[in-house]
Amino acid sequence: MLKGFKDFLMRGNVIDLAVAVVVGSAFTALVTSFTTSILKPIIAATGGGNVTGLTIQLRDGNEASIIDFAAMINAVITFFITAAVVYFLFVLPMKKISERRKKGKEEGQAEPTxxxxxxxxxxxxxxxxxxxxxxxxxxxxxxxxxxxxxxxx
The missing domain is CATH 1.10.287 (Helix Hairpins)
Incomplete structure (x- = not known):
């Protein structure tokens, strides 16, 4: 039972997946910080009058009734930045490496007729x-x- 577990852990895919999760979470924190610290204040500056940073309070005095459009825009921007980086830094290069490996493999003997x-x-x-x-x-x-x-x- 332990041998099977060890074989599972030592497979390259599991380790690659673990590294991707760690790098992905660290990168997500970086992108979230960027969008919260830089983009959200810019978005909030576009709100005017009594609207505080693109928020609307549905019921005065009730903090739970605030609709924060800036937070939603921030989350959408964070998602797209993260998805783009994951695609261009991880998925696309791995796809090209996989294609190169397939080209490098020699074809086996053809099936007999x-x-x-x-x-x-x-x-x-x-x-x-x-x-x-x-x-x-x-x-x-x-x-x-x-x-x-x-x-x-």
Missing amino acids: DVELLLEIRDLLRREQGLPQVKGLAAEAKKASVSGDGQQK
């Missing part, structure tokens, strides 16, 4: 029966499978 499999079976049966191997038809079968018509000529 039906004709090639039948020729192998015929040759094995002839060998088991002690009959001589048929020559010349294998090259002809390969030509047929390459040309795409699937029929021997």
Whole structure:
């Protein structure tokens, strides 16, 4: 049971995910600080008259009845900045690395065609029966499978 747990933890994906969560939370704190300290006061400055920083108080004297549009705009801006950074710094580079790895992999042997499999079976049966191997038809079968018509000529 512990071996399976150890294997799970030592997989690269789990460690990468843990690092991403830590970096993501630290970056979110940075973006939240930026939007709260810099963008929110700018947004609040656009409110006029009796509206304090794009807030509306629905019932006088009741602090719970305040609608704070600046906080909502701040949250939306924080979300988009965080999403953009995660996409451009993490997702896009990992996608490009994955594509490079796929290009670097060599293709395995191609699946044999039906004709090639039948020729192998015929040759094995002839060998088991002690009959001589048929020559010349294998090259002809390969030509047929390459040309795409699937029929021997």
